Amino acid sequence: MAIADDLRMIAQQERELAFAKFDEADAWQLGQFLRAWGQANRAPIAIDVRTFNRPLFFSALPGSTPDNTDWIRRKCNVVDRYRRSSYAIGLELKAKGATLEDRYGLPLLDYAPYGGAFPLVLDKTGVIGSVTVSGLDQREDHMLVVTALCAVLGLDAKKYSLEAVTT
Secondary structure, three states, rough: OOOOOOOOOHHHHHHEEOOOOOOOOHHHHHHHHHHHHHHHHHOEEEEEEEOEEEEEEEEEEOOOOHHHHHHHHHHHHHHHHHHHOHHHHHHHHHHHHHHHHHHHHOOOOOOOOOOOOOEEEEEOOEEEEEEEEOOOOHHHHHHHHHHHHHHHHOOOHHHHOOOOOOO
């Protein structure tokens, strides 16, 4: 896995995983997909779906902790500021050998450039919010959100998958 390959795929995800419309029912469907996946897989995740400054869905599954809720807040702040996925921002910083703190003066207490927060994109409008998962490895958090978006949008998640990590 090369960072450049992941960044190319994430850019495609951000361009193509867009809604024609997005409302409370769509947020509920997205959140319920993630919650059902978490329950079926006994994943200790917390889930958040929101438009900017308006929470629409939240669930904390067994095994998740208050830390997961704080990670969600910090990851959402990255999407809010950059209108990009938190994983993409983290990978870009890693490639440059930088942090949000030293590059932009942003406190790590408020911003987490790690996988799991993805922009909610409305066609012909742009980014209107975010969907976030916390509790798995950051790459898994990211791909879980992408899979959920694909399911709700009726798209093939395999087309948007990041390449497997090799050791």
